[in-house]
Amino acid sequence: MLRFAVPPGRLVDLLPVAVGEGAGWELAAGDALTPSTALNPRRRPDAAGRFGLTVDLPKPGAATWLDLDGERIALVTTRGRRAAGMSKRQRFVDFELLPSRFGLAVLALADDLAVRPDLDGVAVGREGGLAVSSVMQRAETALAEAGAPAIDPEAWARGRSGNLRAVLRSQFAAAAAAPPGERGPLRVAHARTLIAAGLDLEGLTALETAAADDPLVAMQRETSLWRGLALLRAGRLAEARAALGGDVLQRDSEAVLWRSVAEAGLGLWREAETGFGRTLNLAGRLPEDLRDFVLAAAAESAIESGDIDAAVSRMDAAAKRDPLVRDRLALVKGRVEELTGQTVAALDRYERLEVAAAAPVAAAAGLRRTLLALGTAKMSSGEALARLERLALTWRGGPTEEAIIAGLARSYATAGRFREAFATTRRAAMAFPASEMARVLNGEAQSLFDALYLGGRGDALPGVEAVALYFDFKEFAPIGRRGDEVVRRLADRLVGLDLLDSAADLLQHQIDHRLTGQARAAVAARLATVRLMDGKPLQALEAIDATHLPELPADLRRARALVRARALSDLSRTDLALETIEDESGPDVARLRADILWAARRWRGPARRTRRCWARSGAAPNPSTRPPAPM
Incomplete structure (x- = not known):
């Protein structure tokens, strides 16, 4: 463990970073974190x-x-x-x-x-409990005592039996013939029959027409609950959740139950499990098919929350007469087997569901089978990736698509297909902007970006590909000091590709908007070097002079002086260039002085300094390397 005193007036930050193949921590200090x-x-x-x-x-x-x-x-x-x-x-x-x-x-x-x-x-x-009376917790909204259910089993059964066509025609005719003040309740009765018969969108239309014509009908609890049920069964889960969450229904137990079903369908497992924990006992008062519909969602919520016992009990309580509910609960059974280590049984169940189950369950089973087989080395990474790509093309919507995209992005990253990994993560953020999975994937993409450009994982990437990858997905670049280092390394790659203007633009942005102090002066020296390579000595000189500081480390001050002297020499300001490095010494300085004098056509000086360099190196003069005699 490391302990130290924080300097006064400074903020200290600790960040996780990639170090080679492992992970480490980086300590950073600054004025704003x-x-x-x-x-x-x-x-x-x-x-x-x-x-x-x-x-x-x-x-x-x-x-x-x-x-x-x-x-x-x-x-x-x-x-x-x-x-x-x-x-x-x-x-x-x-x-x-x-x-x-x-x-x-x-x-x-x-x-x-x-x-x-x-x-x-x-x-x-503690074993005997804590004394935590000082912890402030927002009180949960108390639910109103459950009264008569809005969805009565007997009325639901009547709507599903007899001559349905005759009943619907009779109800429609009665509502049309009734005076305007009596039409609303008759339309609601007609809507209930339609929804019970499985005509959810038609029933929703009838409900909304009744509510638009009669404000009293629109304010009734039963109207809102039936509207929420119709939206749920039609697959419009976000609308159902909103319809069941208004002020009138916020404390209504039956509304909370149906709202939890919608939240489970949207993948909001924590909210759904909270609601089911408070209201699932009301499911026993519902018609059998609706009860199974609720229990299937509750079992899925429990298994996603890691509560295996609750998932099993909810699964066992369902009658499983509806084929879709039966398939959904079979998938939950496979998840239980997977979590309890029964890998072979889980894979077998997933395979059977993938072939024979309804489309939503088949897609989820195919995903679970692929991920489980890949994790247990029963499927190659190439085969798993191909299966995930097929699933991504054939299924859209809900938590299943989120999980497919997540598995695809991680598989791409593992396979070294970094462009596809970043593109898939971007797709997740666009398709599910409020999803926790999208936020997790974004964090993983940032870690991958960090490893590619700072951790050495991207050293094998061709220069053009590394540069293109950065500019196409720079929203995943790390922030702060590590982001600045990524930009500087990228500038070096651009120089290697002879894209000097682009490299200079990156470094100039760092100097103008990102850096201060010594770091700014050091990057300015790199920028000036790039400008010299591009044949722009005046801009190189401006970069050095604009970032001058009186107190700099000796090696940085020396490097800036050499670059400044070279820029002055290229501008034909020979005496000022020599004056800039008059206090410096070393072989590199001697060679620079010789170059400056040679460029100024002062032949005697370069020849004398060249002989000194040869003498120091111990190498004999090579006539082919001597400068030509002045004409």
């Missing part, structure tokens, strides 16, 4: 009613206990790309949360304090 994402502790009671505390920390590592000056401190770092830490010290009875930049630091005040990293957070507790 990017703030961390603030972590917020919250209370969480266990089954026995004892209180613990959790902190949502993305991708937590293992807990490490340190003994510092007699105090026990638990450290948990995060593997997330974005810095996350405690913005200020927080004191509790049994422990303290210390200010941190990249993870969590817990100062134990009780001997039996336990700090346990979880999948997406850190739990702090």
Whole structure:
């Protein structure tokens, strides 16, 4: 462990970086640094009613206990790309949360304090529970007591039996013949029959027509719930979630249940699981087909949240009469087998579902089979990549497409197809801008970009490809000092390709907008060198003079002096060029003086200095290397 005093007036930052094939940390100091994402502790009671505390920390590592000056401190770092830490010290009875930049630091005040990293957070507790009354937690909205269900099983069954065509015609005619003030409820009854019969879009149209004609109908709870159900069954999940989340339905238990189904379909697993935990008991009051529809979504939510027991119990509670529900629950069963180590059984189930299940389940099963077979070395990376590419072409929408894109981007990166990896990550950000998966992929793309241009992974890339890759995907370039170093290395590649103007433009932007102090002076020397190579000595001289500082390290000052002298010589200002390096010495300086004098056609000086260089090197003069005699 390294401990040091922070200089006054300076901010210190700690960033994860790629070091060769592994990972490391970089300590940076500056006047302005990017703030961390603030972590917020919250209370969480266990089954026995004892209180613990959790902190949502993305991708937590293992807990490490340190003994510092007699105090026990638990450290948990995060593997997330974005810095996350405690913005200020927080004191509790049994422990303290210390200010941190990249993870969590817990100062134990009780001997039996336990700090346990979880999948997406850190739990702090004691065997007998914590005294955490000082933790502020936003109270959950209390749900209203569930009354009569808006979707009654008996009415639902009546809408699905008998001569449906005659019933619908009769209801439509009654609504059309009724006076305007009585037409709204009749249209709603007609809409319910349509939705029960599976004509969801037609029922939605009837509901919206009734609500537009009658404001009282529009304000009714039942109208909103039936509209949300129709949107759900029609696959318009975002609209369903919005329709079921208004002020009227915010505390309605039945609305929360259906809203959780919509959130599960959108891949918002945490929100869905919270809603199911509060309202899933209401599913028993629904018609059987709707109950299975809800239980299938709840089982998917549980398995995605890592709760295998809840997934199994919800799966077992479903009647599984509907073929699509049966396929969805079979996929959940495969996920359970996969998570419990039954790889062969899971692969076999996925393969059967991929061939025989409905299209949404077949696509998800194909994805799970590919990823599991690749992870267990039962499928080659080339075959897996080809399968993922086919899936990306044949399936659109929902969490399945997100997972396909994520698997494709990671497979491309592993295969060294960096352009496709970055393009696929960009596609994920465009298709799912608010998705957690898109944010994770963006962080992985930034790490890959860092490894390519700073970690040595991209050394084998041809120069043209490396330059093109940077300019096509520079939104993934690291920020701060590491981003500046990427630009400087890229400028060197541009010079190697003889693209001197482009290299100079990159370095000029760094000088004008990014750098200060010694770093700016050093990059200015590189810019001046590029300008000289491009035959622009005046611009080289301007770059050196515009970044002059009185106090610079000796080696940097010397390098700038040599470049400045060369620029002055190319401008035919011989005496000023010689004066610039009169206090410098060394073989390179002697050769530069000879070049300056030679360019000025002062023949005696170059000949004398050339003989000195030969004498120092111990090499005999070669007549072919001597300058020609002056004419």
